[in-house]
Amino acid sequence: MENTLKILIIEDDVLISGMYAVKLGKEGFKIDSAKTGKEAIEKLQKNEYDLVLLDKALPDIDGFEILKHIKTNQKLKDRTKVIVLTNVSEKNDAQNAMDLGAEDYLVKANFTPAEIVEKIKNTLKPKIY
Amino acid sequence: MGKSVKPQGKEIGSSGYINEHCWLAKNLGHSPAKRCQYCELNFRNCLFIQYLIISLFSIILVFVLSFLIEGEISKLAITSFFALILIYGYFFNRSTEKIIEAYFVQRRAKEALEKLTESLEIQVKERTKELEKANAELKRLDEVKSEFVSLASHQLRTPLTSIKGLTSMLLEDSWGPLNSDQRKYLAQVYQSEEKLLALIENLLDITRIEAGKEEFNLQSVDIFKMAKEMVQELMSQTEQKGLYLNFTQKKSLPLVKADPLKIRQVIQNLIENAIKYTQKGGVAVAFKKEGSFVIFSVADTGMGVPVAQQPYLFQKFQRGEGKARYIGGAGLGLYWAAKIIKAHGGEIWVNSEGEDKGSTFFFSLPVV
Numbered sequence: 001m002e003n004t005l006k007i008l009i010i011e012d013d014v015l016i017s018g019m020y021a022v023k024l025g026k027e028g029f030k031i032d033s034a035k036t037g038k039e040a041i042e043k044l045q046k047n048e049y050d051l052v053l054l055d056k057a058l059p060d061i062d063g064f065e066i067l068k069h070i071k072t073n074q075k076l077k078d079r080t081k082v083i084v085l086t087n088v089s090e091k092n093d094a095q096n097a098m099d100l101g102a103e104d105y106l107v108k109a110n111f112t113p114a115e116i117v118e119k120i121k122n123t124l125k126p127k128i129y
Numbered sequence: 130m131g132k133s134v135k136p137q138g139k140e141i142g143s144s145g146y147i148n149e150h151c152w153l154a155k156n157l158g159h160s161p162a163k164r165c166q167y168c169e170l171n172f173r174n175c176l177f178i179q180y181l182i183i184s185l186f187s188i189i190l191v192f193v194l195s196f197l198i199e200g201e202i203s204k205l206a207i208t209s210f211f212a213l214i215l216i217y218g219y220f221f222n223r224s225t226e227k228i229i230e231a232y233f234v235q236r237r238a239k240e241a242l243e244k245l246t247e248s249l250e251i252q253v254k255e256r257t258k259e260l261e262k263a264n265a266e267l268k269r270l271d272e273v274k275s276e277f278v279s280l281a282s283h284q285l286r287t288p289l290t291s292i293k294g295l296t297s298m299l300l301e302d303s304w305g306p307l308n309s310d311q312r313k314y315l316a317q318v319y320q321s322e323e324k325l326l327a328l329i330e331n332l333l334d335i336t337r338i339e340a341g342k343e344e345f346n347l348q349s350v351d352i353f354k355m356a357k358e359m360v361q362e363l364m365s366q367t368e369q370k371g372l373y374l375n376f377t378q379k380k381s382l383p384l385v386k387a388d389p390l391k392i393r394q395v396i397q398n399l400i401e402n403a404i405k406y407t408q409k410g411g412v413a414v415a416f417k418k419e420g421s422f423v424i425f426s427v428a429d430t431g432m433g434v435p436v437a438q439q440p441y442l443f444q445k446f447q448r449g450e451g452k453a454r455y456i457g458g459a460g461l462g463l464y465w466a467a468k469i470i471k472a473h474g475g476e477i478w479v480n481s482e483g484e485d486k487g488s489t490f491f492f493s494l495p496v497v
Binding site: 013015016019020022023026087088089091092107108109110112113114 | 283286287288289290291293294295297298301303326329337342344
């Protein structure tokens with residue numbers, strides 16, 4: 001059921017984070033959010049999430065470190081899908097994200113929340129149906 | 130005579146020779162240049178003294194012999210013999226002096242030349258150093274500029290993300306239905322935001338290409354299909370202005386190697402520009418294959434490009450002169466397009482006979 005799917009939004013910009021939370025909430029997902037890498041890791045240890053929207057440029061840790069944390073953890077690895085979001089796109093970043101096990105790598109400004117919801121639904125398809 | 134100055138088996142210009150043969154120079158221990166001056170003086174003095182001694186000796190000899198030898202004719206013969214020796218000696222001395230003088234002139238010239246070469250070399254080295262420094266500074270400034278543009282662009286994207294997201298959510302009636310005016314103006318906000326994003330993307334592309342860090346997603350692209358779709362998309366714009374928009378390609382084309390998103394935007398920019406600068410007539414899009422390149426062209430019947438301005442058209446922040454000046458735009462579009470096409474290994478150019486005579490823009494891309 002869609003209602004039971006939990007998403008963690010890791011994003012330091014409160015406007016963007018709030019906007020995704022509203023949109024995803026309207027779509028029936030359960031939302032949690034973290035503003036820093038430290039907070040995100042704490043939440044990942046405490047709760048289970050089906051998907052993480054991960055901002056690469058966090059104030060304390062590089063987003064890729066969190067991605068590595070998820071994908072090298074036996075408990076989280078398969079359960080938690082990751083979509084990396086960024087506005088600081090460097091050469092090879094997309095490839096690196098994929099190599100580390102992310103489902104997608106998106107430049108935030110190029111997608112509307114509705115388009116991001118589409119991506120999330122595609123990623124979680126096996127769980128939705 | 131002249132024996133002491135004639136070098137035997139030694140190069141006359143070598144300083145070893147001077148040092149060995151010029152006792153004055155050797156004993157005074159002056160610098161080579163100063164030594165040489167003494168040397169020259171010494172040579173001249175030597176020659177003169179030699180001549181003087183020989184002359185005195187000859188006169189004494191004539192005097193003595195004239196007492197010893199009898200007979201007027203013999204005396205006359207001896208006197209004339211020595212007189213001849215003296216005359217010969219005088220001329221020999223003069224010519225030797227000239228040779229020595231020539232040698233010293235040559236030597237001085239050589240030394241002056243060496244000095245000049247040395248100082249020139251030092252100057253060149255200094256200037257090169259200065260140039261290298263200036264060059265390094267320019268490179269640093271260029272990097273700072275690139276970093277600044279890159280940072281600024283990323284910083285600009287963050288607020289734009291929420292403007293875009295929230296506007297799109299409002300337009301999707303996320304917070305209740307909008308009335309038609311609200312919808313219309315909100316759509317304009319959205320469009321402006323998209324333009325701003327594209328502009329930022331262009332700026333980033335330019336700085337990436339200039340820094341050699343471009344990120345192209347190169348694929349085999351059906352540029353024909355791409356242009357056809359674009360023409361269909363832009364048809365409404367031309368209809369609104371009462372212009373025609375022709376796409377006259379019938380034959381299929383080979384695929385080109387390109388980043389589809391970037392090339393699509395170049396095609397869009399060029400066709401939109403053509404529409405923007407045309408008030409009467411219309412726009413025609415065409416293709417041809419030339420060698421291992423596919424050439425795209427968009428011809429319009431618009432205001433054209435003055436011939437004098439054509440070489441500058443693809444430069445940064447270049448805006449149309451004359452009538453074109455009054456049409457909006459940041460002047461970045463063609464510069465960006467040129468950068469993108471060149472980074473793909475193609476060329477971009479314009480043909481226009483002048484103002485009000487329309488213009489045709491071309492670009493080429495290598496076939497896969």
